[in-house]
Every structure is written in C-alpha cells, then in structure tokens.
Amino acid sequence: MSASLPRVVWVLLHAAVTFLAFPHPLGDRVIDLGWLMAWGVPLTAAAAVQGLSIRRAAWIGFWVGLLANGAVLHWAYVVTVHYGHAPVAVGVLAPFGMAAYSAVFHAAWSAAFAGLAGRGRASPWALAACWAALDHGRTFLLTGFTWASLGYAQHESPLLALAPFTGVVGLTFVTVLGAFGALALVRPTLAQAWGGGGRPHGFAALALVVLAGTAAWLGWEDTPEGEAVEVAVLQGNIQQGVKWSPDWAERTLGIYDDLTRQAAARGARVIAWPETAVPGSPDGDPELADRLVALAAETRATLIVGAIGLSFGADEREPPQLFDSAFVVTPDGIGERYDKAHLVPFGEYLPLRPLLGRFIRAIATGSAGRDVTRGAGPRALVLEGSDAPLPVGVPICYELLFPDEVRRFAASGGRMLFALTNDAWYGRTGAPHQFLAITALRAAETGLWVARSANTGVSALIDGRGRVRARTAIFETDLLVGAVPLRPPGAEPTFYVRHGDLFAWTCWALALGCGFLAMRTPGRAADA
Structure with a gap:
C-alpha cells in the first residue's frame, strides 16, 4: 500500500482481486483463486479510501464497491438481454444495478475504516468485525443479497472448517483479520498510524487466524452418519x-x-x-x-x-396463486x-407493484405475467x-x-x-x-x-x-x-444449526464497541 500509487489504481486493483476471488470459466476450465485473492480484497479496499474523511470515504467506497461487485455480477447482462429480452443498454447497466445493493455495505465499511483510522482505532480486529457484521447484514436487510460475500471465496480453503461453528461470516472475519494482520507485519508504520498496533498486533491477529483454522480443522469431525x-x-x-x-x-x-x-x-x-x-x-x-x-x-x-x-381460492373466477x-x-x-419462501425480487415478484408495475416487468414469472407467491x-x-x-x-x-x-x-x-x-x-x-x-x-x-x-x-x-x-x-x-x-x-x-448467527451478532457487538471507543477519541485531519 504505497502513497505513490494513484487512488484510481487501487480502485482498479480492488475490482480485479474481487473478480478473481470467485470462480470463473476459462475455456473448458474453471479458474478459482479465491484462497489467494481473498486476502487482497480488504487491503485494496482500504487503500482506495486511505486518508479520506468519513463522508468522502463513504462516497468513494460506494463506487469502489459498485465497480468490484458489478464485475463479479457480469452475468446479469446475460439474464436481462439474452433471456429477459431487454435492450442492450439495460443489460450493460444490470450488473451495476444489482451491485448497488452490495455497494451500500461497502460504502459503510469504507466510512467505518476512515472513522477508525482517523482516530487511531483501525485495529485488525475492528476492521474484521465491521466487514463481517456488514456481510451478515446482507443476509436480511431489504430481503438480502449475499452473492460475492467475501467468505465464499474461501470455499476450498482449510478455513472452511470454521463454517460449522461460525457460518460463512466467520470465514469473512478471519480473512479480513489475517489480511490486516499481515499488513501490520509488513508495513508496521502504516498500521500504527491507523491504530493497528504494528507488529505485535499483526502477530496476534495472524496467530488467531492460524490457531482458529487449525483447531477447527483438527476438531472437525464428519457429521455422524447412519444409513x-x-x-x-x-x-x-x-x-x-x-x-x-x-x-x-x-x-x-x-x-x-x-x-x-x-x-x-x-x-x-x-x-x-x-x-x-x-x-x-x-x-x-x-x-x-x-x-x-x-x-x-x-x-x-x-x-x-x-x-x-x-x-x-374460494372464488373460482379468481386465478390461482x-x-x-x-x-x-x-x-x-x-x-x-x-x-419456495425467499423469492427473487424483480424476478419472481415485483416489489411495490402498484408503484412500479407500469415501468418494470419481472423477468421470471413465466408466461403468466403474475407474481409468484411466497411460501410459508x-x-x-x-x-x-x-x-x-x-x-x-x-x-x-x-x-x-x-x-x-x-x-x-x-x-x-x-x-x-x-x-x-x-x-x-x-x-x-x-x-x-x-x-x-x-x-x-x-x-x-x-x-x-x-x-x-x-x-x-x-x-x-x-x-x-x-x-x-x-x-x-x-x-x-x-x-x-x-x-x-x-x-x-x-x-x-452442528453448532451453527443449533445456535444460528451467534458469531455474526458477536461481530456486530464488537464493531459497535470499537465505533463507540473511536467516537471518544479525538480525530486527526483527513483529506476532504
């Protein structure tokens, strides 16, 4: 993370590593570099907004998230143009329309990073908790959309052993923690300027990642199997x-x-x-x-x-659900x-149909042109x-x-x-x-x-x-x-089946606690 690189380079690097963190076809092969590229996602995200004010970081962070998630969601063009028969212009915008939801959460993390770093409180633990909590928010806010959540990039790594305990949010947490822990070892001066604590915090963060992953892997028994x-x-x-x-x-x-x-x-x-x-x-x-x-x-x-x-229904004249x-x-x-209980918005049903029905046609309602009904x-x-x-x-x-x-x-x-x-x-x-x-x-x-x-x-x-x-x-x-x-x-x-998103809510508590401590710390000057 060098000040000599223009901000736009970090933005493009973030989009590139995010794209490569998830599987993509290349000829007859599938390229899957998530186990490697995932660690670069949070670092390039931080570099893209380093030194900015909270408001400016949120604004830039939104566009950073929009570009990166839009690249991963490139397939929305195929959905809308090839099968939805939408104009090409609509298809070009479709990936970014879907990515806008995820970009809001990226903007929130960028603002949190700027606020914490500006007050010397951007420890690896705080940054990891914020990212993990926001990834969890993507599972339920405004019906949710979790595609390209960072934890999925680790689906073939040893960190997968954490999933039965923490859910996918735990994989997100240790990825961000490990990335910023490594940064604290390599660039201790920069990490200390943010409040990351330098090499001691870096060693501690990486040790936790290694110990947690190893303990989970060694203690990970196959589900008891019957017939x-x-x-x-x-x-x-x-x-x-x-x-x-x-x-x-x-x-x-x-x-x-x-x-x-x-x-x-x-x-x-x-x-x-x-x-x-x-x-x-x-x-x-x-x-x-x-x-x-x-x-x-x-x-x-x-x-x-x-x-x-x-x-x-009771009235035979009414069409069935x-x-x-x-x-x-x-x-x-x-x-x-x-x-099916969780339906695809704008695909299987049209939100706010009385308001939007004249302007937007749902893609996947078959030949009936009506909303699919939500299951119990x-x-x-x-x-x-x-x-x-x-x-x-x-x-x-x-x-x-x-x-x-x-x-x-x-x-x-x-x-x-x-x-x-x-x-x-x-x-x-x-x-x-x-x-x-x-x-x-x-x-x-x-x-x-x-x-x-x-x-x-x-x-x-x-x-x-x-x-x-x-x-x-x-x-x-x-x-x-x-x-x-x-x-x-x-x-x-599994623990996750029994207790649900307990770890995710713990990340929320940690993130909010770090935010509270940062608010009580005098801030430093940041770029406008």
Missing part, C-alpha cells in the same frame, strides 16, 4: 428459451422420464428433478400428476419434482409439497415412499444464498438436503460455478450432504464438509447417482 440412501440428481439441460414453450413440453417430460429410468436402473431410490423442471403443474393437470405417479411406480423410486404449485414448488411423488400418489418458510419434507419416512430439506435456488434459512431446514429435522435450481439464466458465465461454491458453504454449515439438481448444471453431490464429491459439466444432459450418508435420528446438529 446411506442411493440418490440421483437429474440435469435435463432444457434451454431457457424453450423451457416454457408448449411445443417443448412433451419433449422435456420425455427427457426427464428417460433420465429417471436411467437413475433407477443404477439403483437410485430418491431422484431429484431441478427447479420448475416440469412445464406445468401437478395441482392443475391431473394427467400430468398421473404420469408422474406412474413413473414413480415404474421405477419404484421417490421423486422430488420441481414444478409450479397452485393454490385455488402461483408457487415455485418441490413435489414429493411416490408410487402411492402426490405427497407433500414445499413452496423452511421446513423438512418427509419422503414417505422410501424404505422408512425420511425428512429432508429442499431449498430452492435463491434460498441457498441465505445461511440462516438453509440452517432452518436442518434444524427442522432434515437429514440431508436436496437443492433444486435452474441456472440456465446465467449462460456460460461464472455464475453457475459461483453458485456451486455458495451451496458448498451451506453443506459445511449444516454438516449435511447436499444433492444439487440444476437444469443446465452445475449438478453435484456435496458432502457434509462442503467438499464436492461429484459434479457435472454445464449445458450437458446428465445425471449423478451416489450413496449419500444421512444424519442419524437424534444426532446433534
């Missing part, structure tokens, strides 16, 4: 442009019929179809429902089928249904068609971005997770691979195996440590079959 169940995840590879076309309905069902038979022939007893794999609703189409039940009977398997759920649902289908009939909330589905009743969690697509919500699937008794998603929207961008990394964190936090069924990939089997055991390529018709160990009945869930 295993043979599961399959299907990847029909139905292109988004034809997914809802009536001309493709029979062909789509035929593809999934064939994949289901292949999975059953390989021994699968529970077979998951992706989000809205069925071009219709078993609730409103008796022939479709009978077809699915007949397939379950033929294959002697329990199916978890993504489809549109319907709820009919629409849900993004997962149906349990057994040889005995259609069983329980889980309705996370709960375990009971698969009655298996050898014994088997409770499982079935988070659907966007819900996987929210750790506390996925935690509740495990807390309600789920013995494994089936993640259903449709990533066709993203095309051949980094998004499917980034979403897989997010799903891996949910597995590590809950200690449960995850069977991920994605329409166009990446479908995967992920163990309770967040390790991807098997995966498909994107945009190929494929399936995975494997024996998935279940959490035994009565086995103690």
Whole structure:
C-alpha cells in the first residue's frame, strides 16, 4: 500500500482481486483463486479510501464497491438481454444495478475504516468485525443479497472448517483479520498510524487466524452418519428459451422420464428433478400428476419434482396463486409439497407493484405475467415412499444464498438436503460455478450432504464438509447417482444449526464497541 500509487489504481486493483476471488470459466476450465485473492480484497479496499474523511470515504467506497461487485455480477447482462429480452443498454447497466445493493455495505465499511483510522482505532480486529457484521447484514436487510460475500471465496480453503461453528461470516472475519494482520507485519508504520498496533498486533491477529483454522480443522469431525440412501440428481439441460414453450413440453417430460429410468436402473431410490423442471403443474393437470405417479411406480423410486404449485381460492373466477414448488411423488400418489419462501425480487415478484408495475416487468414469472407467491418458510419434507419416512430439506435456488434459512431446514429435522435450481439464466458465465461454491458453504454449515439438481448444471453431490464429491459439466444432459450418508435420528446438529448467527451478532457487538471507543477519541485531519 504505497502513497505513490494513484487512488484510481487501487480502485482498479480492488475490482480485479474481487473478480478473481470467485470462480470463473476459462475455456473448458474453471479458474478459482479465491484462497489467494481473498486476502487482497480488504487491503485494496482500504487503500482506495486511505486518508479520506468519513463522508468522502463513504462516497468513494460506494463506487469502489459498485465497480468490484458489478464485475463479479457480469452475468446479469446475460439474464436481462439474452433471456429477459431487454435492450442492450439495460443489460450493460444490470450488473451495476444489482451491485448497488452490495455497494451500500461497502460504502459503510469504507466510512467505518476512515472513522477508525482517523482516530487511531483501525485495529485488525475492528476492521474484521465491521466487514463481517456488514456481510451478515446482507443476509436480511431489504430481503438480502449475499452473492460475492467475501467468505465464499474461501470455499476450498482449510478455513472452511470454521463454517460449522461460525457460518460463512466467520470465514469473512478471519480473512479480513489475517489480511490486516499481515499488513501490520509488513508495513508496521502504516498500521500504527491507523491504530493497528504494528507488529505485535499483526502477530496476534495472524496467530488467531492460524490457531482458529487449525483447531477447527483438527476438531472437525464428519457429521455422524447412519444409513446411506442411493440418490440421483437429474440435469435435463432444457434451454431457457424453450423451457416454457408448449411445443417443448412433451419433449422435456420425455427427457426427464428417460433420465429417471436411467437413475433407477443404477439403483437410485430418491431422484431429484431441478427447479420448475416440469412445464406445468401437478395441482392443475391431473394427467400430468398421473404420469408422474406412474413413473414413480415404474421405477419404484421417490421423486422430488420441481414444478409450479397452485393454490385455488374460494372464488373460482379468481386465478390461482402461483408457487415455485418441490413435489414429493411416490408410487402411492402426490405427497407433500414445499413452496419456495425467499423469492427473487424483480424476478419472481415485483416489489411495490402498484408503484412500479407500469415501468418494470419481472423477468421470471413465466408466461403468466403474475407474481409468484411466497411460501410459508423452511421446513423438512418427509419422503414417505422410501424404505422408512425420511425428512429432508429442499431449498430452492435463491434460498441457498441465505445461511440462516438453509440452517432452518436442518434444524427442522432434515437429514440431508436436496437443492433444486435452474441456472440456465446465467449462460456460460461464472455464475453457475459461483453458485456451486455458495451451496458448498451451506453443506459445511449444516454438516449435511447436499444433492444439487440444476437444469443446465452445475449438478453435484456435496458432502457434509462442503467438499464436492461429484459434479457435472454445464449445458450437458446428465445425471449423478451416489450413496449419500444421512444424519442419524437424534444426532446433534452442528453448532451453527443449533445456535444460528451467534458469531455474526458477536461481530456486530464488537464493531459497535470499537465505533463507540473511536467516537471518544479525538480525530486527526483527513483529506476532504
């Protein structure tokens, strides 16, 4: 961090290291440098606003965050232009429109950094607590949006061992703590000027990172495993442009019929179809429902089928409510249904529709042009068609971005997770691979195996440590079959499942405490 570098260089460096901290395709390979680049993200963020006043740091920090997050969210162009048929100008702005939410939190951290550094209180602990607390805020404020939260960059590093205790926020905390601890060792004069304490604080911060990571890794036992169940995840590879076309309905069902038979022939007893794999609703189409039940009977398997759920009111003249649902289908009939509870704003529903309805059309409401209805909330589905009743969690697509919500699937008794998603929207961008990394964190936090069924990939089997055991390529018709160990009945869930975001709220308390102490310390002059 050198004063000889213009501020704009640090801004561009921050955008570059943020982009490289998350997975991206390069030809037939996926480049994933998060374990290395994540450490540079907080350092370049600080350098970009070093020496500024609080107000100026917040303003510059917003634009820094907008550029960096917009780079990671480049796939929003594909969503809006290729599939949403929006004008190119709208597509160019779309990544930055989505990034604006995250940029607000980046602005808040930049302001906190300026305020703490200006009063000699910017210790590694304070800066890490502020970043971690704000990342936690992204899980619930204004419905939340956690894509590109810093902790996800560590999805393949040894720090993943912290996830069952702290959630992804803990990975964020130790990354920022380690980065500024290393800076205190390398540039002690600069760290002391901020209040980082120089080399002693640097040694202490790095020692904590190493000890916490090592202790978590050594003490990280696999989730107690009972019997295993043979599961399959299907990847029909139905292109988004034809997914809802009536001309493709029979062909789509035929593809999934064939994949289901292949999975059953390989021994699968529970077979998951992706989000809205069925071009219709078993609730409103008796022939479709009978077809699915007949397939379950033929294959002697329990199916978890993504489809549109319907709820009919007392007035038959009113259109039914629409849900993004997962149906349990057994040889005995259609069983329980889980309705997605955390919907995509501007995708599955339009916020403030009376105000915005004339100007903004939601992208993903299918052919109905109406809002999808929010489900009741996370709960375990009971698969009655298996050898014994088997409770499982079935988070659907966007819900996987929210750790506390996925935690509740495990807390309600789920013995494994089936993640259903449709990533066709993203095309051949980094998004499917980034979403897989997010799903891996949910597995590590809950200690449960995850069977991920994605329409166009990446479908995967992920163990309770967040390790991807098997995966498909994107945009190929494929399936995975494997024996998935279940959490035994009565086995103690992970600390995170039992206590939720306790560590995150501790970071909030630490951040606020550091802020209070800084307010009582005289400030130093800063750039206007």
